[in-house]
Amino acid sequence: MTGETVQNITKTFKYSFPTCTNEEIFFNLEVPVDIPHGGSTRELVQRVINMFHIPVYLEEELNEKLAQFVAEETKNFHNERDKKLLNQLKNSEINVEGIIKNWEKLFKDNVMEFAEQKGTSDEEVFAAAYHKLVHSPALETILQVENSYAKTVMNTLKSRDEDIEKLTQKQTEEMEEKVRMLNISSTEEEINELAAQQFEQQALVAGRWGSQLDALRQTQRAQHRAWLMDTLQEYQSTSALNTPSNSPLATFSPESVSLPAPVAAGGARLEESFTIHLGSQLKQTHNIRIVAMDLLDLCAVEQVDNPAESSRRLQTALSLYSGELAGCVVLCSSPPRRPAPPTTRLLAAADLSTEHHFPSMDAQLRDISERLLEPVERRNSQRVQADSAGPRSRSRRDLQTGDIFITKHSNLAEVHVVFHLMVDDSSLRSGDITSRHPAILGLRNILKAACSNDITSLAIPLLLRHEMSEEMTAAWCVRRAELVLKCVKGFMLEAAGWGGAELRTLTAALPATIAPSLFAPLAALTPNIFRVSNPVKFKAPNKTDSS
């Protein structure tokens, strides 16, 4: 333990000097001084002289005496304290083992020389390899390979869906038949039996497809890794390499890459961007986009072959292991172990292709809910103790409004990191939430995490709602947007002092179904709340030469 707990003590400095008429009678001066003394003793002397009107000819002497006094007392202070400690040690009054264990742990956990030597983890090796290759001529091949993998998964998914649909249809027909014949040729028991049978069939089919998909993903993942590592080796040995020769592309049928007519994603969406300044004297620049869209559009890769889509993927792949990550905030009201929409939609999007870098989202969610059990329970029980008045009896182990869990992805369209912000639907529906609302505080934690984890572009739901609903009137929307923007502004200003990554682009998403007439006033809020930077106007240099 190096954190020294210095408890100041106060000592009285005594000084006396003769009265002017009688050499034997003294003026006595007593000044309490904090030991250890923080400031300069000479300054203290000046204060004493002024306050007590002490003759100036004593200044030098006082300076000397006080400095000596403080030095002496400080030394005594340290020595006395240490003597007590040492005596305790001698008399075995302290827990020596505990102290030594503590030091041992400190050294082992924090200092290179004493730490256990850890090699670089597999994760890091793979990260380095991928990052290197993705910034080499092999990039295109990598993306193609990933694309074809994704396509296989999607095709399988499609067949699964078709299969299941067919089955369902068949079953429905069967069932309808049976129901029609109820009391004629079939009994209630028979129908129940059939239902059970059908359910079993469904489960069987789903299970079969599920395991098939799992197997596919696992092979793909393994293949992908092996191939990348091979390619890297080749790349390093031949330093110049245009297209990797052993690309697994060869094993795929050379489907003619038919470029579908580029579909403008979602048609013209409502969008407005601003460049803003923050700070009163030194200004930092950020971009703010107000967009009406579904935040999950940032995640899902729908058409693999679409060039617009692949360019989005390209950007994401390039920056995956860089210090410029992209994140988005998704509101959810269910804990990670029981995903509900919109988390399930995200799950579906993440499942469209194989996650080559991180555990699958399913696994991540499971892992999160396991690892969260203990700290959340501890926190919640503390909270219950703290405000016993609050009769809210929520599950002791659940996340609460404002808590966040985080998943990371390599196969989404535009984001690497998804912040799942727990919200309580009913309170967010009401119009009057304040800046102390847990959801807002959660937003602050997200911005802080973004700052300390190098996330430089972030998308948030501006209204803290993903969908429009009837209570969201124009006034409601403006009020909510204003609150969120103002709070975000404060958080961004705050983040500037933390010395992390600065948030370059903040995307504020409005529900996709918002009316254009409502979008305009919301977009107009930005220049009111933030200082929009003035465009630099080019001015022709002065003709009168003054150089």
Add this chain to the structure above:
Amino acid sequence: MYQDNEDDCKFAACTYFAKNHPGEMCGSNGLPLTPSSITILGRAQRLLTIEHPNLCTYLDVIRGKHERIIVVAEVIGKSLKECTSKFSFQEIVNIAKQVAISMKFLHDQDIIHRTLSDDNILIDNEGRVKLFNYGLYYMTGGGSEVSFPLGLPRYLSPETILNGGGPAADVWSYGIILLELSIGKLWNNLKPGPILRRILTLVHANNPAERIAREHDCFEQYKQVPENLRNIIEKCLKIYPSERATFSELVEDLTQMDSKELVEVKTPRGLMGCKLQYLYHLWQLAGGDIQAELKKNYLIKNSPPILSMPIAILLDGCTIGGKTGALFDRRLAKYSLDLLKSRLSHVPPQDFYPLMHERRKEYDAVALPKIIRERDTEYQFYRLLWFHRLLHGYPYTAPYIRAEAEIDIPPLVRGDVWAALLGVVGDIEDQYERIDKETPTPTDRQIDVDIPRCHQYCWLLCGSAGHKTLKRLLKAWLLTNPQYVYWQGLDSLTAPFLYLNFCNEARAFACLSAFVPKFLHKFFLKDNSAVIKEYLAKFWQMTAFHEPELATHLHEINFVPELFAIPWFLTMFSHVFPLHKIVHLWDALLVEGPALPLFMGVGILRQLRDTLLSSGFNECILLFSDLPEIDIGECVKESIEMCRSSPRSVSYRRFTNEAEVKDPMDIVEIPMEVLFNEISPRINLSDFFSLICQDKCCVIDIRSNLLYEKSCIDGSINVPYSGVHLGQHELRALGLHPQRVIQEAIKQKKMVVVASAEDETAQLFSDYLVKCCVPRVCILHGGISALLTHVPSLFTVPPKRNGHK
């Protein structure tokens, strides 16, 4: 004994992470907690000023991303740890003496080392010893701002292990090092736990040194150590700190033992003879990159951030999963100066020693903007050497410094140069010491509110050290200026001085004390309305004088300077701009004097001219509520140009601390009410006279032609006021001849002086000229009659009609 191949490295860097504040980052005052790295940065500034022959000078403390701290300091030779060969006892005594001297110095400064170890005691071929990175304990607030333990286990004193320990703990570490030097490495290959356990068991020993020697089976060897050295070691290795020797006692003992004087090393000539701080600065300008070398040595590792993403954050800010704290790596990255040497290899040797009265060399770089010059290695090299020399001679070289500062000021010595420009002399430390900065006063509350909002983007000013010092400075200034009160803005005004003199509070204070009377005389009076009103009126006149079109527009939309310019002048722009711009602005201010700020205001307006001309009142208010980017270099250049081209009397203000004007030739003072009404400034007789002599003005006589024909100023034209249509804002309306003369004057940048018999008409006519967009219009103070009394020689009888020249 000593190794031969001495490294050429002059400085080294080490790096570590400051501690993260856990959970919610809010202090008791409701403001966010200061990050630990900021606190460290603030504390470390003091270390940068410490110079001692046995201490490696600290050169820089850098705050990196994510709470990283990089410390750059001088290095020499190699560390004791790297010296493989054994030292003779005489050498040990010599090393011991030098270490003791430096440690005594540190303890006198109330700096505890705590991390003294064999790898931060450096020794060179001549046997000179320096301590490296002795301030880790100090800058991290006793280790409370970092998460790793300070020091190495085997040098920790027993009381340190028990979480105590004062300065005497350093004596113990010192003793252990001496013992190691004498009998070899102690507790080799042991893990921290067992080492600490052994140290703690020493408390039961009577003579810990002997006990340690026995433990290592070196007792015999220990007995062979000369007795006096053994005594020293045993004096240090006492269990109770109160029984240990202090370093001043040790220095005394060792000086008696060690008679060997160090070989006086001749200071190298040329580049290597320059101050290390300069070399470091120039090395950086030449492209030296501290972080690059650290990365090369894997001291900065870049693990992809996505791999260390946390898995959850609870509402109270508790982060789960993610980054584990980086390990503290004690290794150093060393830097050689080769880069700089090759960059400056063509500089002839005599250039290192410039002579003050030598004809100055001209550099091509002077034509470049200041910001570029500040990054030019060679230019800065010459400027630094030159200023270094001039500053040595201060105060006798004050005029030279002023002349050079007019060109530019090297950023590295800006603090010194500013003090010189402000005429700071004498024992400022003593004066500052005498001021009571601690006793609470009623203004403390306001100061406490303002300081956490003052230039907080600056890492120095936003830390607790910065806050504390700024408060002390403000209190000291208020106490020494009882006639003044605290106006908001005084904090911003103080900030640049603190920023440049962070470790020299007394000089920051002296600069502030000299600055205010010169530039802001009476601005901080409790009732400062008259002063500010006059200042703004003068500013408005200067705007009309140099930017008549803009002034007319702003007059029309009634956008008056009271709405935006008060913080400009009250804080001399320090509230408006970031520090890196203020320093350039003030560089010019300090050289040019108190008239310049008026023209700087005009310069800012001029840059916004196009926007302003097309804006109405509301847009203007919005525009000024958050000033757009201003090109400070351009603004400074133009304001100096305007300032120099304007006659002095034009910008005359009554509220300055200059001597009262007595000579009727020099008087321009008019009652305040008159001043507020006049759009154009007045010029005094002597300025007018010199303008006439240099043929730099065009005089418009607006008396009736009868009076004009009787006697007039030589070269003046006559535009009888009675014939002017004030509603018609076109020069043409004045008639062909006056129009041509005035246009010619505008083209030649002459002053346009309105001379009249009575003030009122002069005022109205000058307003009219301004509305016609005629620049540089001023009114002759006292009019024709005063001029006739004092300078009758200027008058002549005009040639008869149509005899114009």
